[in-house]
Amino acid sequence: MKALRIVDLKKSYDGKIAIDGIDFTIEKGEFFGFLGPNGAGKTSTINCITGIATHDSGTIEVFGVDVKKEYREARKLIGLAPQEFNIDFFAPVRKTLNYMGGYFGLRKKEREARVEQLLHLMELEEHADKQFRHLSGGLKRRVMIARSLVHDPEFLILDEPTAGVDVHLRHELWRYLEGLNSEGKTILLTSHYIEEVEKLCGRIAIINRGKIVAEGDKSEFVAEGKNLEERYLSITQGEGW
Amino acid sequence: MVNWVGLYTLIRREVERTVRVATQTLVTPWISALLYIFIFGSVVGRRIDTIAGATYIDFVLPGILMMNVITAAFTHSSSSLHFQRFVRHIEEVLVAPFSHVEMILGFVVGGVLRAVLVGGGVFVIALFFSAATVEHFLLFFFYTVSVAIVFALLGVLAGLWAQSFEQLSVMNTFVIMPFTFLGGVFYSIHMLPEKLQVIAYFNPFFYFIDGIRYSMIGIRESNATIGFIVIFAMMISLSIFVEYLFKKGWRLRG
Numbered sequence: 001m002k003a004l005r006i007v008d009l010k011k012s013y014d015g016k017i018a019i020d021g022i023d024f025t026i027e028k029g030e031f032f033g034f035l036g037p038n039g040a041g042k043t044s045t046i047n048c049i050t051g052i053a054t055h056d057s058g059t060i061e062v063f064g065v066d067v068k069k070e071y072r073e074a075r076k077l078i079g080l081a082p083q084e085f086n087i088d089f090f091a092p093v094r095k096t097l098n099y100m101g102g103y104f105g106l107r108k109k110e111r112e113a114r115v116e117q118l119l120h121l122m123e124l125e126e127h128a129d130k131q132f133r134h135l136s137g138g139l140k141r142r143v144m145i146a147r148s149l150v151h152d153p154e155f156l157i158l159d160e161p162t163a164g165v166d167v168h169l170r171h172e173l174w175r176y177l178e179g180l181n182s183e184g185k186t187i188l189l190t191s192h193y194i195e196e197v198e199k200l201c202g203r204i205a206i207i208n209r210g211k212i213v214a215e216g217d218k219s220e221f222v223a224e225g226k227n228l229e230e231r232y233l234s235i236t237q238g239e240g241w
Numbered sequence: 242m243v244n245w246v247g248l249y250t251l252i253r254r255e256v257e258r259t260v261r262v263a264t265q266t267l268v269t270p271w272i273s274a275l276l277y278i279f280i281f282g283s284v285v286g287r288r289i290d291t292i293a294g295a296t297y298i299d300f301v302l303p304g305i306l307m308m309n310v311i312t313a314a315f316t317h318s319s320s321s322l323h324f325q326r327f328v329r330h331i332e333e334v335l336v337a338p339f340s341h342v343e344m345i346l347g348f349v350v351g352g353v354l355r356a357v358l359v360g361g362g363v364f365v366i367a368l369f370f371s372a373a374t375v376e377h378f379l380l381f382f383f384y385t386v387s388v389a390i391v392f393a394l395l396g397v398l399a400g401l402w403a404q405s406f407e408q409l410s411v412m413n414t415f416v417i418m419p420f421t422f423l424g425g426v427f428y429s430i431h432m433l434p435e436k437l438q439v440i441a442y443f444n445p446f447f448y449f450i451d452g453i454r455y456s457m458i459g460i461r462e463s464n465a466t467i468g469f470i471v472i473f474a475m476m477i478s479l480s481i482f483v484e485y486l487f488k489k490g491w492r493l494r495g
Contacts, residue, residue, distance in 0.1 A: 013495065044495075050336045053495040072244070072338035080336050086329035090261070102250025103337035147333075 255351025
């Protein structure tokens with residue numbers, strides 16, 4: 001089953017093309033790497049999938065559900081941990097998670113139990129009543145991931161989840177994400193740390209100037225004695241796939 | 242199907258936001274109203290003859306109350322939406338399973354509840370000056386809530402339109418405040434020169450203030466039917482326009 005199916009997706013901002021007719025699919029249970037230079041169209045694609053932005057044309061389906069026509073069902077299936085801290089800096093962590101659970105329709109008891117479970121899982125218990133602005137960078141990243149998981153989505157989108165995180169926490173997050181993936185969650189990961197994508201992802205797509213310029217299994221990228229970073233650089237510098 | 246739990250959470254968050262900064266959102270307008278009532282109603286009012294048969298304090302209190310309801314409803318929805326857009330945590334709402342109408346309702350109900358809290362406080366303060374009376378309770382309720390809805394919707398519009406906090410204050414300074422003051426908060430429009438009286442009838446704020454004044458002290462200077470039409474027309478047209486903008490994603494969804 002396809003967790004994500006994108007067909008001929010187009011998006012422009014004030015006449016400037018951000019996504020130029022891309023197509024790709026992600027199978028259920030995959031750990032998928034979505035790479036590209038800054039401004040290539042990664043976040044625009046993610047925004048179209050999640051509803052933060054509206055696409056001009058094309059189709060996006062999550063587990064067969066159209067994100068425009070059946071937006072309520074589609075959004076329940078998606079969890080997003082964005083690159084930027086798009087969060088209420090003055091709200092305590094527990095409250096933020098609680099609100100988010102409410103937005104997704106979780107009733108009080110279920111919501112509170114889920115929030116406590118996530119606080120425990122992400123080792124945020126002692127910080128639960130602190131305002132987000134008072135947390136360290138690493139803790140903030142954990143909150144962002146916890147928030148994306150509140151409604152237990154099937155499809156998780158992580159837009160640079162380890163940016164600005166120290167090595168120890170990065171490894172911790174990797175272990176946690178691998179655990180989620182082994183439990184059956186489908187994950188789309190973008191990252192500027194190529195070794196992170198190489199370690200975690202089974203399949204990879206590279207977007208450049210709004211077009212998918214390469215897509216395939218990780219093994220296809222690291223063949224011929226080259227590592228992923230070398231292939232990524234050659235592809236994004238226009239040397240072809 | 243309506244996302245009831247989500248909608249309740251949106252509204253709860255808006256109310257908790259009001260309470261979190263209660264000094265700014267509730268105490269400040271109450272103190273300001275207390276000063277207005279004391280200075281204009283009590284100190285200055287004692288030296289002013291009755292207006293349309295009412296003492297000056299009785300005459301100005303409904304206007305002061307309505308002014309606070311208008312400001313609270315507008316400020317709440319405009320600043321809440323604008324701040325959420327500014328720090329981008331509106332995206333929490335955008336990725337959740339909400340319809341456009343549910344999102345708008347969250348902001349509008351939040352604004353109306355704050356307006357009712359502020360208005361209720363002003364009413365209680367006025368009790369200490371023996372100035373708070375309600376002659377027609379249902380009309381009092383209608384004017385308070387319907388005008389709060391109108392200004393909460395206008396606030397949502399301003400919150401979408403404004404690209405900076407400075408722009409946000411423009412609406413308040415150049416539209417809300419002058420129209421409110423010129424709508425007869427502190428005077429009867431019959432005190433105005435004849436030509437200005439005609440202009441006053443084209444100021445929708447006049448009907449809001451005059452309507453609540455009638456519900457509180459039974460004095461009316463406008464045609465009630467025109468007042469109802471103005472309120473309903475504004476409520477319906479603003480609802481349709483705001484829903485259209487949300488549906489389009491104007492300044493909301495990139």
